[in-house]
Amino acid sequence: MEVTERTTVAVIGLGYIGLPTAAVLATHGADVIGVDVNEKVVDAVNRGEVPFVEPDLSISVAGAVQQGRLRAETKTPEADVYIVAVPTPFAEGHLADLTFVDAAADGLAERLQGDELVILESTSPPGTTQHMADRILALRPDLSLDGSLGRSIIHFAHCPERVLPGRIMIELITNDRIVGGLTRMAAEKAKSVYESFCQGEIMITDAITAEMAKLVENSYRDVNIAFANELSLISAKLGIDVWELIDLANHHPRVNILQPGPGVGGHCIAVDPWFIVSAVPEEARLIRMAREVNDSTPEHVIGRVVAMAARFKEPRIAALGLAFKPEIDDLRESPACRIVARLAEELPGAQIAAVEPHVTALPRELAGLDNVVLADFEAAVLAADIVVLLVDHAVFKAADKRRLGLREKVVIDTRGAWRWL
């Protein structure tokens, strides 16, 4: 299935993955229609604008819209290829909520005529591509996976996204991709769609292996961060500097321990491993334990700060960083936000100056608290009794420690950014 300007691709879900994918496909030759239930997003895209921050995305969307190769709608149109990139959040009990996948499937089912390719990109529990196909074929008994009984074929594949926020426009082009088909023909067709823009290797497998590959990649990182976070607790008990310990161990040619921190944030690594655990709870013991270790890490930071705060009557605390990782403005699922919110609750007499250079207002969970303010970095540190470093933003790392008087303050550095203070 060679992608030409006559190939219509409908990208369903214009979020962090769908919109960049739509823009890249459009600038590499396809006729692309983005679909989103949110009219504001649709209107923004049709004006050539991007409703969130991602380097180089704006220029790509603006160009594609101007050339007439990308437009957006709220209703699913007829297309040759459908790419589903909708959210798969948590439901109760760490199960995946497939409501958005199901809604996308229902919306496109009525448009199918036969021989279309449907690609699921959303991170999904094992079996979701099959689930989506079953749902669509139940709505459309005149269609089939294999052409049996003279029915037209619909091709289904899973192609998980693996791009890193902040580098999406680069990694979409350069990363290798995994394409898993419910049939070999579906995988081959999906491969040729990604070949239109992807310079990495495109590997073919079945749909469930592709689904698991994505979950396993993020679980691998989660397990390794949990190992580092556990080493941090062990080192504190033994009076060892965990950063030095990891540094030394990593000189071994086959050891590469990740960095401890205040917990794991974002919407991928803290979520995806649960999709494996809920599919095979008996077997996925280590994966579950890693999630539990990383989820409990913020509590240890809170405990340390609360213990130190007992030394002061009305402690002034500078909490440095709210984002879930350095150099981004994304505060969702951020352990730093969770820590600041809980400190405000545990220490009602404390004044907490939260510093986040990448935002202009406190997030909703902190905005209503009367002992938390959004503050300037240097002013917050100079006034503080206790400084808690939660995100290793470059501006914090580069700070003049002497001028800020850090040696005279209680410093809790959860990222090892000021190790040589």
Ligand code: SAJ
């Ligand atoms: N973290 C640590 N210690 C480390 C590394 C990370 O505590 O040594 C923390 C970060 O501070 C952050 C969290 O882990 O809170 C996650 O950050 P990250 O940079 O590891 O990953 P994400 O969530 O931004 O993106 C991941 C990537 N997956 C992998 O690297 C295996 C990305 O390639 C995926 O596309 C993305 O998840 C996704 O969408 O699934």
